[in-house]
Structure formats: C-alpha cells, structure tokens
Amino acid sequence: MKVRKLIVSLSVVGMSSVAIADAQLRAEVAKLIQPIQPVVISADQxxxxxxxxxxxxxxxxxxxxxxxxxxxxxxxxxxxxxxxxxxxxxxxxxxxxxxxxxxxxxxxxxxxxxxxxxxxxxxxxxxxxxxxxxxxxxxxxxxxxxxxxxxxxxxxxxxxxxxxxxxxxxxxxxxxETLVTPNSPFDRWLRGDDKAMTAEQIAGLKIFYESGCVACHNGPNLGGNSYQKMGVVEPYRSSSPAEGRAAVTKKDEDRWFFKVPTLRNVELTYPYFHDGEASTLEEAVVLMGRLQLGRTFSDDEVKKIVAFLHALTGERPQDVLPLLPASGPNTPRPDPFK
Amino acid sequence: MKVRKLIVSLSVVGMSSVAIADAQLRAEVAKLIQPIQPVVISADQxxxxxxxxxxxxxxxxxxxxxxxxxxxxxxxxxxxxxxxxxxxxxxxxxxxxxxxxxxxxxxxxxxxxxxxxxxxxxxxxxxxxxxxxxxxxxxxxxxxxxxxxxxxxxxxxxxxxxxxxxxxxxxxxxxxETLVTPNSPFDRWLRGDDKAMTAEQIAGLKIFYESGCVACHNGPNLGGNSYQKMGVVEPYRSSSPAEGRAAVTKKDEDRWFFKVPTLRNVELTYPYFHDGEASTLEEAVVLMGRLQLGRTFSDDEVKKIVAFLHALTGERPQDVLPLLPASGPNTPRPDPFK
Missing domain, CATH: 1.10.760.10 (Cytochrome c-like domain)
Structure with missing residues (x-):
C-alpha cells in the first residue's frame, strides 16, 4: 500500500520506475556507506x-x-x-x-x-x-x-x-590525515546527483550491494573498518608468508584475517590483495566472489561491478611540491650499500 | 687620476672605501657572470x-x-x-x-x-x-x-x-626549461642590493674572482659553458672509469675533460665532481685550488669562498604536485626484477 502510494505521488513529478529503484538503492546504500568528507586544515594545524x-x-x-x-x-x-x-x-x-x-x-x-x-x-x-x-x-x-x-x-x-x-x-x-579524496562520482551520486554515475555503474553498485560485497566493504572507506578472513568459503592459496592478524594477536583463529582494504580509488591502486596477486579489478572481483561469497559472477556482472568500482575514484589533493630544507654541515650522509 | 676623481665624487654621497671596492668588484664580476632570469611560461607552452x-x-x-x-x-x-x-x-x-x-x-x-x-x-x-x-x-x-x-x-x-x-x-x-632558480643573494647583490651578501661572502667572491675560479665558473650558470680538464696543474686521481669528453670526441687530448659544473645552488648539490668524491664544499674548494689553479688556499680563504658559494642558492620553483593520469586496462605493468 505504502509503495503504491509512493509510486503514484512520484509519478506526478515525472519519476520513472528506474529512478525510484535508484532512489531506493541510494537510501539502502547510504545506511552502510558514507561520502568522504573534504578536509579543512585549521590554522593551528x-x-x-x-x-x-x-x-x-x-x-x-x-x-x-x-x-x-x-x-x-x-x-x-x-x-x-x-x-x-x-x-x-x-x-x-x-x-x-x-x-x-x-x-x-x-x-x-x-x-x-x-x-x-x-x-x-x-x-x-x-x-x-x-x-x-x-x-x-x-x-x-x-x-x-x-x-x-x-x-x-x-x-x-x-x-x-x-x-x-x-x-x-x-x-x-x-x-x-589531509590526504582524502572526496567527490568521487559515487559520492556525488550518494549525495543526490543522479547523473554522477552511469546506468552501468549503478547496476554494478546494485550487484555489489545485493550479493554481499558490502558486508565487508562498507563505511566511508568501503573497507578498512574490520578484519576478515581471506578465503571464507574457499581457502585462499598464496605463496605469501603473511599470516595476517594472527601475527599481532598470536591467536591461531586469526590466521589469514586481514584488514579489509578500502575500495576508494581502487582503479588506481592495482595490483590487489595483501600479496598483490590479483593484477586487475576483474580478476579481484571474480576471486572475491568465489572465495568470500561462494558466488560465480557472470561476465556481465563482473563488468558492471568493475564499472562501479571506477566510480570510487575521488579527487586527489592538489598540493604544492614541498621544497626540502638544506642539509647542514653535519648532516649524516646516506649510505646506499650499508 | 681617474680613480682619484671617482673617490672624490663618491665620497660626496657618503660611500666608504669598502663600498667603492665592492662596487668595483661588482662591475668586474658583472662582465663575467649574469643573474639567472626568472622564467615566464607563455600561454602556448x-x-x-x-x-x-x-x-x-x-x-x-x-x-x-x-x-x-x-x-x-x-x-x-x-x-x-x-x-x-x-x-x-x-x-x-x-x-x-x-x-x-x-x-x-x-x-x-x-x-x-x-x-x-x-x-x-x-x-x-x-x-x-x-x-x-x-x-x-x-x-x-x-x-x-x-x-x-x-x-x-x-x-x-x-x-x-x-x-x-x-x-x-x-x-x-x-x-x-622552467626549472631555474633566480634571486639568489649573489644575484640580488649583482643587481645592486649591497645588503644581499654578507661581508664574508663578498670577501669570498673577491678571492673567487681574483684567484681565477671565475676563469671556468662564469656565465649565468657559473659553469656549464665550457669543457675543462679535471687536473690542470696536478693530475686528478680517481677510481671512476669516466673519461670525460674523449668518450664523445674519441680524441685522446680530450681525456679527463668534463663540462664545468654549475655552481648555482651548490650548497644543495653535494657531493661534488663527476665522481662525487668531494663530499663537502670545503673539500671541493681546496682540491680545485690545488689541481686547477696550483694554489693552496688558506683556511680563511676557503671559509670565505664557501660562504660566497652559499650565496648562490636561488629560489627553487614553487610548483604544484602533478597528479598522474590513471593507467589504462592495457598499460604494461612494471617488472622490478627483469
């Protein structure tokens, strides 16, 4: 009943059913992921x-x-x-x-x-x-x-x-702390700009949301806020010696638990995973689906998810090159072969 | 006679004999060394x-x-x-x-x-x-x-x-071509700002000028405009395989001839010489005096020359950090071990 009323009232202002679905998706996603806030450096900092x-x-x-x-x-x-x-x-x-x-x-x-x-x-x-x-x-x-x-x-x-x-x-x-990347297409979309993401990117976000990627990749950083096992459904094979969280907690049950990496600017941060073994986003998405969700994404789904991931590239800080102060007479000299 | 007249007329406006000597030094030096011109990047560049x-x-x-x-x-x-x-x-x-x-x-x-x-x-x-x-x-x-x-x-x-x-x-x-460093204390002094260099630096310039350093280190870059033999008076001993200009001309007489390095910002460009064997300015000055001029500078002279060399540090460009464009799907990946 409520939904029907909504459709009727929205149709008055000319919204299509696609737009309604997008608005609902946005409302759901916004509960789990927040836009990156720009940094304002205070005078005393x-x-x-x-x-x-x-x-x-x-x-x-x-x-x-x-x-x-x-x-x-x-x-x-x-x-x-x-x-x-x-x-x-x-x-x-x-x-x-x-x-x-x-x-x-x-x-x-x-x-x-x-x-x-x-x-x-x-x-x-x-x-x-x-x-x-x-x-x-x-x-x-x-x-x-x-x-x-x-x-x-x-x-x-x-x-x-x-x-x-x-x-x-x-x-x-x-x-x-000043190195944040606000205003990605996704963030602009999240804040209400319908045109900020393409239809394919929105479709990718929908799969990302509904298939459960968002269970770990959430919060403003789409990750970075929990430790998760690499290889939940299926074990992850790696030649990397890194054991993850267990190295810190010394608990056996924390083996292969790693901090979930952020997906912000993931287009720019290849290769992927703690061992860098996934060299493309496509590879990473396919493997994550299989190992973490027990799901085989279709080629079309992978394409859409990857399109969405490209919408996570924000604005990098436009900063002035620092001019480093001159060494003093007693500055220890480097020794590349020591 | 001429000099006497000059002294008389200058003393009218209150110039000391030190100032007169400085003005004469400036006039002499300005014939050989020119200030660095700032760069203006044209719209089409x-x-x-x-x-x-x-x-x-x-x-x-x-x-x-x-x-x-x-x-x-x-x-x-x-x-x-x-x-x-x-x-x-x-x-x-x-x-x-x-x-x-x-x-x-x-x-x-x-x-x-x-x-x-x-x-x-x-x-x-x-x-x-x-x-x-x-x-x-x-x-x-x-x-x-x-x-x-x-x-x-x-x-x-x-x-x-x-x-x-x-x-x-x-x-x-x-x-x-935009990477120039204008407005060093020396350049400001050269353009008439008496206070831009300290008395010690001016004294150093005087030794630099009179002892013949300026014979090779001249032009706007205080060097960079000729090839000279490393070891004119006394041979230079180095384990470096670099033969200098002979590698280009294939002429035996060009062995150990190197492009004279600029002295601009020399405070920042340690270590010195083509083989980097002189680790401090003091060391470089002493060795240059001996090898190129057949002259043993006193400690006081070295100190003054080095003080002058510090006056050659100009303003480095204050530039915005470039944000590099994202790799494409087919960008060849690096191979650090190839």
Missing part, C-alpha cells in the same frame, strides 16, 4: 601539516637517501607504488602490497594486520624496517636534528629544538 | 610544460615502476639525489654523479661529457640506460600510449594520438 609533507617526501629519512614515504605511497599516483610488493633498501622486495595512504585515517588501524593503532604509530615502521627505508630511528632523528630548516619548524610547532622520533611521526601523520 | 612535469615525475617510465626522472634529479632537493653516483635499476650504481636539473638549460650541452646537445636529447638517455631506468624506448612509448590521460594531452599539444619518444622527451625538456 597548518605548520605541522607542512612539516609532515616535507618529511613524507624526504629521502634523507632512508639509509640509501633515495627512498621516501612517497616512494611506496605515491600521492601522484593512487597513494601506492602499483607493485605486487614494494621494493625497498638494496632492492629487497617487501612482504606485502603497499596499502594506499589516501583516506587511510579512516581505517580502524594501520598495516594489513592492523599492528599499528594509528597513522603516527604506522609512520615509524617503514623508516626502520630493513627491507623498506632501513634507517635506524636514532639516525633518522640525528639527520632531522642536523637540518636547520627542520629544527626551526619543530621549535615553532613543538616548542623544543631537541628533535624526537615523536615529532617526525606526529607531523607525518598530520599530513597524511 | 603551458600545456606542454604541465605534460612534461607529469612525465618527469612518472615512475611508469622505468622498468621497475619506482624510478622517475625526479628520483635522481630531485627538484624538492637541489635537483639532484645527493649520492656519490646515482642508484638505478636493481640498485645498480651509476657511473657518475647526477648533475642538477636546475638551470640546466643554460649549459652548452648535457651530461658531464656533453654527449647530448640539449635537454630533449638528454631526456632519452636515462630512460633506456640499463643502470638507470632500464626501460626500452619502445616500451616507454607503449606505456604512455596506453594511458588515456597522456594520449589526450599529446593529442591537444602535438595534434596526433600516436605517441612517440619525441613527444615524451620534448615535453620533459619543456618542463626542465
């Missing part, structure tokens, strides 16, 4: 964000002098390096696929296994990891302490001229 | 410069997917990587120290041995060099051809949707 940006791009934080945070989390691309697993110090391959830095503040924790509670904690990891930047924290601090242009900023922001790792990671995290 | 900037920062031009032009010619630093010799594909060390990209358009030719006539020709080299980006030109073209956001730009600029290496290098060169 500005200096810290600027410092963090400089540090994020500074290769002097690596032992080799050529790897910065941006090397693997490239904000000119999709906040990633588009490699199966990253290449670090001395060309060593990393253990897992580099997750995107975009919208990462929306995740419940950082790293695939959630071992860092937040971005600040995360930032300390790769600096020191031998297969990433390979820079002992003490040396990283010594380098920043030796660069007058950094010390003056730290003095202004933190009220001390004695640099600590905390300053470095706090500032990097402050910058990373 | 804008699109090409923007495309070139994207390509300059795009690691997809390398076989590994993580090395871009900016890796070794980092415009956030001094247009260099601050390594003795660069690290390239598979962590291979390059043969020579990476020269700065800043003001490089002012050089008579590119590379230490001048084997590229201009920036466009230069840009093709490192893309394909096995120890640098290791990307066959055909594959580089294929990658750019597969990225719709590049093809549309090339269509708009060059009137064709068939990408060629020429488009890639022409655009990169157009961007590099």
């Amino acid at each position: 500005k200096a810290k964000v600027e410092l963090g940006k400089q540090l994020f791009f500074d290769p002097r934080l690596s032992m080799s002098g050529i790897i910065s945070c941006n090397t693997c989390h490239n904000v000119m691309l999709g906040g990633v390096d588009n490699l199966k697993t990253s290449i670090g110090h001395k060309w060593q391959p990393g253990p897992v696929n580099a997750p995107t830095v975009f919208n990462s503040k929306l995740n419940l924790a950082q790293f695939w296994d959630g071992r860092a509670a937040n971005l600040k904690e995360q930032a300390a990891g790769p600096i020191q990891a031998p297969v990433e930047m390979a820079m002992p924290h003490t040396l990283a601090v010594e380098v920043i302490q030796s660069i007058p242009g950094y010390v003056s900023q730290i003095q202004a922001i933190y009220g001390t001229d004695k640099v600590s790792l905390d300053h470095i990671t706090d500032a990097i995290a402050a910058y990373e | 804008k699109a090409k410069v923007e495309l070139g900037k994207q390509l300059f920062f795009d690691p997809r031009l390398s076989m590994s997917g993580i090395i871009s032009c900016n890796t070794c010619h980092n415009v956030m630093l001094g247009g260099v990587d601050n390594l003795k010799t660069s690290i390239g594909h598979k962590w291979q060390p390059g043969p020579v120290n990476a020269p700065t990209v800043f003001n490089s358009k002012l050089n008579l030719a590119q590379f230490w041995d001048g084997r590229a006539a201009n920036l466009k020709e230069q840009a093709a080299g490192p893309i394909q060099a096995p120890v640098e980006m290791a990307m066959p030109h055909t594959l580089a073209v294929e990658v750019i051809q597969s990225i719709p956001g590049y093809v549309s730009q090339i269509q708009a600029i060059y009137g064709t949707d068939k990408v060629s290496l020429d488009h890639i290098t022409d655009a990169i060169a157009a961007y590099e």
Whole structure:
C-alpha cells in the first residue's frame, strides 16, 4: 500500500520506475556507506601539516637517501607504488602490497594486520624496517636534528629544538590525515546527483550491494573498518608468508584475517590483495566472489561491478611540491650499500 | 687620476672605501657572470610544460615502476639525489654523479661529457640506460600510449594520438626549461642590493674572482659553458672509469675533460665532481685550488669562498604536485626484477 502510494505521488513529478529503484538503492546504500568528507586544515594545524609533507617526501629519512614515504605511497599516483610488493633498501622486495595512504585515517588501524593503532604509530615502521627505508630511528632523528630548516619548524610547532622520533611521526601523520579524496562520482551520486554515475555503474553498485560485497566493504572507506578472513568459503592459496592478524594477536583463529582494504580509488591502486596477486579489478572481483561469497559472477556482472568500482575514484589533493630544507654541515650522509 | 676623481665624487654621497671596492668588484664580476632570469611560461607552452612535469615525475617510465626522472634529479632537493653516483635499476650504481636539473638549460650541452646537445636529447638517455631506468624506448612509448590521460594531452599539444619518444622527451625538456632558480643573494647583490651578501661572502667572491675560479665558473650558470680538464696543474686521481669528453670526441687530448659544473645552488648539490668524491664544499674548494689553479688556499680563504658559494642558492620553483593520469586496462605493468 505504502509503495503504491509512493509510486503514484512520484509519478506526478515525472519519476520513472528506474529512478525510484535508484532512489531506493541510494537510501539502502547510504545506511552502510558514507561520502568522504573534504578536509579543512585549521590554522593551528597548518605548520605541522607542512612539516609532515616535507618529511613524507624526504629521502634523507632512508639509509640509501633515495627512498621516501612517497616512494611506496605515491600521492601522484593512487597513494601506492602499483607493485605486487614494494621494493625497498638494496632492492629487497617487501612482504606485502603497499596499502594506499589516501583516506587511510579512516581505517580502524594501520598495516594489513592492523599492528599499528594509528597513522603516527604506522609512520615509524617503514623508516626502520630493513627491507623498506632501513634507517635506524636514532639516525633518522640525528639527520632531522642536523637540518636547520627542520629544527626551526619543530621549535615553532613543538616548542623544543631537541628533535624526537615523536615529532617526525606526529607531523607525518598530520599530513597524511589531509590526504582524502572526496567527490568521487559515487559520492556525488550518494549525495543526490543522479547523473554522477552511469546506468552501468549503478547496476554494478546494485550487484555489489545485493550479493554481499558490502558486508565487508562498507563505511566511508568501503573497507578498512574490520578484519576478515581471506578465503571464507574457499581457502585462499598464496605463496605469501603473511599470516595476517594472527601475527599481532598470536591467536591461531586469526590466521589469514586481514584488514579489509578500502575500495576508494581502487582503479588506481592495482595490483590487489595483501600479496598483490590479483593484477586487475576483474580478476579481484571474480576471486572475491568465489572465495568470500561462494558466488560465480557472470561476465556481465563482473563488468558492471568493475564499472562501479571506477566510480570510487575521488579527487586527489592538489598540493604544492614541498621544497626540502638544506642539509647542514653535519648532516649524516646516506649510505646506499650499508 | 681617474680613480682619484671617482673617490672624490663618491665620497660626496657618503660611500666608504669598502663600498667603492665592492662596487668595483661588482662591475668586474658583472662582465663575467649574469643573474639567472626568472622564467615566464607563455600561454602556448603551458600545456606542454604541465605534460612534461607529469612525465618527469612518472615512475611508469622505468622498468621497475619506482624510478622517475625526479628520483635522481630531485627538484624538492637541489635537483639532484645527493649520492656519490646515482642508484638505478636493481640498485645498480651509476657511473657518475647526477648533475642538477636546475638551470640546466643554460649549459652548452648535457651530461658531464656533453654527449647530448640539449635537454630533449638528454631526456632519452636515462630512460633506456640499463643502470638507470632500464626501460626500452619502445616500451616507454607503449606505456604512455596506453594511458588515456597522456594520449589526450599529446593529442591537444602535438595534434596526433600516436605517441612517440619525441613527444615524451620534448615535453620533459619543456618542463626542465622552467626549472631555474633566480634571486639568489649573489644575484640580488649583482643587481645592486649591497645588503644581499654578507661581508664574508663578498670577501669570498673577491678571492673567487681574483684567484681565477671565475676563469671556468662564469656565465649565468657559473659553469656549464665550457669543457675543462679535471687536473690542470696536478693530475686528478680517481677510481671512476669516466673519461670525460674523449668518450664523445674519441680524441685522446680530450681525456679527463668534463663540462664545468654549475655552481648555482651548490650548497644543495653535494657531493661534488663527476665522481662525487668531494663530499663537502670545503673539500671541493681546496682540491680545485690545488689541481686547477696550483694554489693552496688558506683556511680563511676557503671559509670565505664557501660562504660566497652559499650565496648562490636561488629560489627553487614553487610548483604544484602533478597528479598522474590513471593507467589504462592495457598499460604494461612494471617488472622490478627483469
């Protein structure tokens, strides 16, 4: 009865049944997924964000002098390096696929296994990891302490001229918190712009919603807010040594549980999964359907879902290139072969 | 007589003898060294410069997917990587120290041995060099051809949707031509601002001028405009295999002749010489004095010359980070281990 009334009243303003179905889909989806909110950097955060940006791009934080945070989390691309697993110090391959830095503040924790509670904690990891930047924290601090242009900023922001790792990671995290990608076609559609997504993308969203993808890929980041087993219905075969959440909790039942990756900008963040084994979105969708939902998507369904996933590409920050402060006379020099 | 008259007339307006000496030094130096001219990008060059900037920062031009032009010619630093010799594909060390990209358009030719006539020709080299980006030109073209956001730009600029290496290098060169660093303290002093350099820096310039450094380091780039023998008075001992200009001319008399490096922003471009063997400015100045001029600078002279060299740091371009266009469905994937 209620539905009939709705149809009658809507037909008055000329809405087709497709539009009604779309409106209903939107209402349902909006309960589970929220648009990305743009960031407004407050006046008192500005200096810290600027410092963090400089540090994020500074290769002097690596032992080799050529790897910065941006090397693997490239904000000119999709906040990633588009490699199966990253290449670090001395060309060593990393253990897992580099997750995107975009919208990462929306995740419940950082790293695939959630071992860092937040971005600040995360930032300390790769600096020191031998297969990433390979820079002992003490040396990283010594380098920043030796660069007058950094010390003056730290003095202004933190009220001390004695640099600590905390300053470095706090500032990097402050910058990373600004790296959000609002106004994707999907977000604009979600906020009521009917034309923001194509009919094929809306059809893809419908399948995404009805087949259960949304059970894990929800929240503003379409993921990032829970740990789920990779291979629910069918076990996932991988040569990757990563065990997921169990590495943190030390509980056997957490083996192969990984933080659900965000689907924001997923067009730009290939290859996919913690091991980077799925090289295309089509491959990833087919495998997810089978392993997680026990469902074989038809070619047409895959095509539509992938079309929808392309609607998740938001606006990347248009930012000014940081000019890094000059090294001082005592700045420790990089050693690529150490 | 003439000098006396000048002193008399200047003393009327209150100039000290120091100021007179400075004015004379300025007049002499200005005959040999010119300030860096700021760049104004014309409306019809804008699109090409923007495309070139994207390509300059795009690691997809390398076989590994993580090395871009900016890796070794980092415009956030001094247009260099601050390594003795660069690290390239598979962590291979390059043969020579990476020269700065800043003001490089002012050089008579590119590379230490001048084997590229201009920036466009230069840009093709490192893309394909096995120890640098290791990307066959055909594959580089294929990658750019597969990225719709590049093809549309090339269509708009060059009137064709068939990408060629020429488009890639022409655009990169157009961007590099904008990378100048005007308004250094020295340039401001040269243009008449007496306060732009300290007394120590002016004293350093005087030694630089009078002892003959300026014989090679002249022109707007304080270098880059001639080939000179490394080790004029005393032979230079180096384990570097680089033979300099002879590699191009095949003439024995050109062995150890290298393009004189620019001294612009030299504070930021350590380490020094074609082999990167001098790690500080002090070291470089002492060695240059001995090898090229047969002169042993006193500690005080070295200090003053180095102070002057710090006055050569100009304003680096404040540019917007390029957002690189998304890969297409057929974009060849990187292979870091190939």
